[in-house]
Amino acid sequence: MLNLFLKRITQSVMTVLGVVTAAFFLVRLAGDPAVLNLSAEATAEDIERVRTALGLNRPLLVQYLDFMWRALHGDFGVSLRQNIPAMDLVVERIPATLELALTSFAVGIGLAFVLGVAMRMTPSRTLRQVIMWIALGRQAIPIFSFGLLMILIFSVWLRWLPSLGRGTWAHLVLPALTLGTYELALYLRLINASLASEQRQDYVRTAYAKGQGHIKVLLKHMLPNALLPLVTVAGINLGLLLGGTVVTETVFSWPGVGRLIVESVSQRDFPVIISGVFLISLMFVVINLIVDILYGFLDPRVRAA
């Protein structure tokens, strides 16, 4: 068990170091930070002075290690537009993004759970097919199109829900529904497959032999086991979910990290972009680590591996 912990933690640390390295090269690609910090009228002398001040005349390796050191302290430089530490701007937006991501996660898992059980219990082949068709169809609609469709139906035509901003729970419904259902087809297929494989297990036969009803066997015995792989895959797919927050936040004017990144791109505010990308990747790595460790606790078979 300890072995598994150590291995996964080392892996995660390596990944974070890799992300920081990628960020270093991205910052270099963006152009000379000295030039970006100055106005267009700066003379060569000014640029040289800022280069010295920012330490850009040191050897590349020293700069890299320095960048690494600062990055580990969450320092990716100062926002070129607002003149405050870029990371502060990003951290401010984290709660909104987490709220959206976690709600969407719950919506996705919850819907997969309900629809998966419904598909298992209904004797109607047509109903099963219809559910699967809807999930597959949803998957083929990009997040922004689906989001606008939701706005069109529920905000413009029915006038039930607000179309943009953050505040009450009502603001959260459309974005969470948009982002949460994107992966539904995958989850449904997964829960179906694992329910089907649990069906063949001895403990299920034992439960039926004891005289328990179909619904009780399904809900009490099979589902806890079938949900495990669902949670794992959903955890791994959190990258997709976090990436999806960028588009979702833009559609619904949700004031999260993703929207900040998109806004910063149009302002060419590179420290903010890099900070945002780094922080979301970090969130992703940490959540995956937690999911994996939880999985080790929940499923004894993993520990042996």
Add this chain to the structure above:
Amino acid sequence: MMRMDLGTKLMVSLLAIMIAFMIVTPFLPFYDPYGQNLAGSLVPIGGASFDGRLYLLGSDTLGRDILSRLALAGQVSTLIGLGAVSVSLVVGVFLGLVAGYFRGPLEAAIMGLADLQLSIPRVLLLIAVSAIVGPSVANLALLLGLTSWVSYGRVARGMTLSLREREFVLSARTQGATAAWNIRKHLLPNVLPQMLIVASYEFGQIVVMEASLSYLGLGVQPPLPSWGMMVSEGQSYLALAPHLAILPSIALFIMVAGLQFLSQAFTSEGDVTGAPQRTP
């Protein structure tokens, strides 16, 4: 011949019809994706402008013909998609074959890179890079390609791991065949069919990714149209002229769903789509 169910047949036919439209529209007399017309702003589907010009699928705020723009945008997306798929196919197959054939530290390095790339959400990576290098059609194809090699790489490596132990490869090796020969003559032909299946799935993913970037304003740049950009332009007129956002969305849906069903028809079962999975 593959067996297709009714839904697959329907979606694939829709895709074929749309592609036919994309090819034919530029030869029609009214084709004009750029021309603006102040007398014909926000014409509804099938309506005409004040100066009597007919718009089959309506017009946008600037009075540009939506049908023409949809067709041109589709061509742009397809071009970017084909470019990106070619790039990622070549890079992914190469890295996957090399990793699987040579094993050792090289494999660890390549698969480590794959894991790293998966740990940064692809949209974010694309946003960061395209913000920095500047979006153009060629850059987009290259970027989308370089960020999607992982699916091919993983499947190619997995297949190579078992292929390299097969008799025909072992016998070639004992007869003194070089690694390059083995990879080119024995491994590549066996891996390629699977790779094309992955490609058919990835194509749809890349179209969505490009559309998302264009929606965010970081993809295809005006005056060139893109479905994602057209949706974004239509968002401000959702109540007034919903067809502005809906029509490009439908086009995207047909494209993505058609490709999805097509690639599903190719694979009988099993996950070769390279959906994010963890190497132990």
